[in-house]
Structure formats: C-alpha cells, structure tokens
Amino acid sequence: MNVSLKEIQAIDVHAHPYLANTEPYTPEEFVRKLSLSVIPNQIPPHYKRVKKQPFPGSNMWVQILIQRLAKKFSCEPTLESVVKERNIRAIDFRKYTRDLFSDAKLSGVIADFGYPQPLLSKEDYADLCGARIWEIHRIEPVMVQLSQDCQNFAEFREKYRANLAGALKQDGIVGLKSIIAYRSGLEIAPKDEKLAADEYEKFKENSYAKAKKLRDYCLHVAMEECTKSDKVMHIHTGIGDGEVVLQKASPSFLIDMLRDEKYENTKVHLVHGGYPWIEEAAFIVSILPNVYMDLSLQNPFSGHGVKRILSQVFEFAPFDKVMYGSDAFTVPEMNWIGVHLFKECFEDVLNSWIDSDYMDSETAQAIGEMVLYRNFENVYRKHL
Structure with missing residues (x-):
C-alpha cells in the first residue's frame, strides 16, 4: 500500500499575511508577486518570446505553479491564460483564498506579521483565508520603533525587554522572531551590554546600520524572554531576498549560541531550515x-528541488524535528501550491523508502503526518 497525503491536513509554520489585490493583475504583475527578488526583473524593450516560452523572470517554481493552476482552472497552461482565469475567480478574493486553503487542507498558519509593513490585521487575515492563525512577534520593528522613542540606551534596554515580555503573554503569540541574518549575519557574539550601548546612537541614526553588538545583544534578550515564557524563538536562516548577509547566513554560525548552557531549555525554530545549507540545519537539529x-x-520556491531536499534533510534530521512551511508572502496561490507540491514530493520520497524496504507503509504514512502537522502540535502544544 502506498502512502497518500492528499487528505491530510497541513499546518504552515512560517508564512506572511497579505491583502486582497483590488485590481486584476497583468501577467507581468503576477510574476513579480511570485518573485523573491526585491529588484524587479528588467525586461529589455524589444524582448521577443516564442510560443510557450516562459515569461521573463519565471523560474521552475513559477512554471510548476502555472501548470498546476491550469489544471485546476481547466485552461491552457500559459501564464496569460492562468492569470486571466485567476483574475475572474479572485474578484471575490475572500472566497477565492478560502477555496485554495480548503483545497490544500491548509488548516492553520504561524504568521510573521513583521512583513509587510505597516502591520496588517491578524483578524482580517484570519477572515480572509479561513484558517487558524498564530503569530510570532518580530523583534526588529520593535528595535527600530524604540530607537526613535528612547533618548538613551538605558531607556531602550528596559522598554525593549518589557515589549517582548508583554507580547509573549498575549494569546495567540507563540514566539519571537529575528531577521538578524539580513542585518549583521548569524555569527552571534556573547551578550555584551556595554558594547551594545556603544552602538546605540549609530543604530538610532540609521536603523539599517550593521550595529552588530547591539543586534546580538537584542537577540540574546529575545532568547532569554522565550526561555522564561517557554515560547519559541524563530530565527531566519539561509537565503531570503537580496538583502540577506549571504556569507553569514548559514545556520552553522548559530552553533556557539545554541550550545550555550543558558539556552539548553530554549526552543529554537530555524526558519527556512538554513536553505541552501540544509545539511547543516539537519545536523544541528539532530x-x-x-x-x-x-x-x-525551499518549499515551494526550489520547485522540483523539493523532492531532493526532503530526501537530503532526513539523511540526518530526526523525523520529529522537521515541520512543514511555505514562506508564502503575497498571494494565496503560494500557500496552495506549497502544500500540494510538498505532498506530491513527500509521497514520492516516502514511497521510495517503502520500495527500498527501509520501512513499512504505516510508518511512512505516520512520518508524512508528523511533518505536515503533528510535529507542530508537539512543539507548540502548550500554546494551541
């Protein structure tokens, strides 16, 4: 008997909210919404395409999305046809979004409301998609806002810790998140209040300043508050958009901090699993x-690579340490294809393990369900 995950619910442990698009998208606008790049693709003015040639800026994951949407919409598998049909269905954006979530059996999302800015409403997003929404509280917007409000580091220090502690007491907030990988990298120095204070004025003048000692200090405070509240510290690892400090984005740079005795009981969630350094992340969680x-x-934006990644991750990672996620951030099609592509690829991997006599079908089915939602329930069980 083969593994089947189609009817299994999914909990997405990392995605972002978005608003309904008020006007229909052009094909070019839709492709831009699907891109991780913060720099728009430059299309030469006299660029020529032949029939069926992918739209400029498209990559494999976009191609897979177009192919799957075309099947769902019963239309020609071209960007233009899919966007045309999509725009018709998305006139009632709430119904369209809920239909996609329901079709994917996507029942819940841990949402990072730190992007986009200004903050969107948790209640509005929950109403839009029809799924249960939990929230993580991103520390960098707090740092920026308090640096403008506080005259000195002493005031900043007290208000910053109070903000994090207060947020973690709120219902529905399951942890904190840092994107320090985008600002100064993941090589975190020991906590040093004096050095952090020395960099405060620099950060106050420019919130994008590297200010590494101050940023490291603020991450340590966040780790401490998560430890106290028994909630989860989310840390962006690996690639993201073009602003990431790529040479310091591997999760291996976190190892000294994670090994610190004072954090031995701190739950840490490596967002994006360190992609493309997935082996490092898998070893760390092991x-x-x-x-x-x-x-x-890495799911769904690596496209057909999702199958390879799933196989690689479980070369080292224990089955109970890996959770489903998408990083969907602009349109509900990302949430939808994330679940479907993941299930499709994971079924292939799990069934290959059965064929290789590594396990029986019941064990493989259980592993699929663990990653899709059961591991989430175990990690976050106190806050559901």
Whole structure:
C-alpha cells in the first residue's frame, strides 16, 4: 500500500499575511508577486518570446505553479491564460483564498506579521483565508520603533525587554522572531551590554546600520524572554531576498549560541531550515534537543528541488524535528501550491523508502503526518 497525503491536513509554520489585490493583475504583475527578488526583473524593450516560452523572470517554481493552476482552472497552461482565469475567480478574493486553503487542507498558519509593513490585521487575515492563525512577534520593528522613542540606551534596554515580555503573554503569540541574518549575519557574539550601548546612537541614526553588538545583544534578550515564557524563538536562516548577509547566513554560525548552557531549555525554530545549507540545519537539529527546523522557502520556491531536499534533510534530521512551511508572502496561490507540491514530493520520497524496504507503509504514512502537522502540535502544544 502506498502512502497518500492528499487528505491530510497541513499546518504552515512560517508564512506572511497579505491583502486582497483590488485590481486584476497583468501577467507581468503576477510574476513579480511570485518573485523573491526585491529588484524587479528588467525586461529589455524589444524582448521577443516564442510560443510557450516562459515569461521573463519565471523560474521552475513559477512554471510548476502555472501548470498546476491550469489544471485546476481547466485552461491552457500559459501564464496569460492562468492569470486571466485567476483574475475572474479572485474578484471575490475572500472566497477565492478560502477555496485554495480548503483545497490544500491548509488548516492553520504561524504568521510573521513583521512583513509587510505597516502591520496588517491578524483578524482580517484570519477572515480572509479561513484558517487558524498564530503569530510570532518580530523583534526588529520593535528595535527600530524604540530607537526613535528612547533618548538613551538605558531607556531602550528596559522598554525593549518589557515589549517582548508583554507580547509573549498575549494569546495567540507563540514566539519571537529575528531577521538578524539580513542585518549583521548569524555569527552571534556573547551578550555584551556595554558594547551594545556603544552602538546605540549609530543604530538610532540609521536603523539599517550593521550595529552588530547591539543586534546580538537584542537577540540574546529575545532568547532569554522565550526561555522564561517557554515560547519559541524563530530565527531566519539561509537565503531570503537580496538583502540577506549571504556569507553569514548559514545556520552553522548559530552553533556557539545554541550550545550555550543558558539556552539548553530554549526552543529554537530555524526558519527556512538554513536553505541552501540544509545539511547543516539537519545536523544541528539532530544534536540539540530543543532546536527544530522547517522547510519553508525551499518549499515551494526550489520547485522540483523539493523532492531532493526532503530526501537530503532526513539523511540526518530526526523525523520529529522537521515541520512543514511555505514562506508564502503575497498571494494565496503560494500557500496552495506549497502544500500540494510538498505532498506530491513527500509521497514520492516516502514511497521510495517503502520500495527500498527501509520501512513499512504505516510508518511512512505516520512520518508524512508528523511533518505536515503533528510535529507542530508537539512543539507548540502548550500554546494551541
């Protein structure tokens, strides 16, 4: 008997909210919405395409999305046809979004409301998609806002810790998140309040300043508050958009901090599973009992690579340490294809394990359900 995940619910442990698009998208606008790049693709003025040639800026994941949407819409598998049909259905954007979530059996999302800015409403997003929404509280917007409000580091220090502690007491907030990989990298120095204070004025003048000692200090405070509240520290690892400090984005740079005795009981969630350094993330979660990883961003944005990644991750990662995620951030089609592509690829991997006599079908089915939602329930069980 083969594994089947089609009817299994999914909990997405990392995605972002979005608003309904008020006007129909052109094909070019839709492709831009699907891109991780913060720099728009430049299309030469006299660029020529032949029939069926992918639209400029499209990559494999976009191609897979077009192919799957064309089947769902019963239309020609071209960007232009799919966007035309999509725009008709998305006139009632709430119904369209809920239909996609329901079709994917996507029942819940841990949403990072730190992007986009200004903040969107949790209640509005929950109403839009019809799924249960949990929230993580991103520390960088707090740092920026308080740096403008506080005259000195002492005031900033007290208000910053109070903000994080207060947020973690709120219902529905399951943890904190840092995108320090985008600002100064993941090589975190020991906590040093004096050095952090020395960089405060620099950060106050320019919130994009590297200010590494201050940023490291703020991450340590966030780790401490998550430890106190028994909630989860989310840390962006690996690639993202073009602003990431790529040379310091591997999760391996976090290892000294994660091994610190004072954090031995701190739950840490490696967002994006360190992609493309997935082997490092898999090894880290295999040796540190309270560190977990998700497969967001690499799923669905690596396209056909999702199958390879799933196989690689489980070369080292324990089955109970990996969670489903998408990093969907602009349109509900990302949430939808994320689940379907993941299930499709994971079924192939799990069934290959059965064929190789590594396990029986019941064990493989259980592993699929663990990654799709059961691991989430176990990691976040106190806050559901």
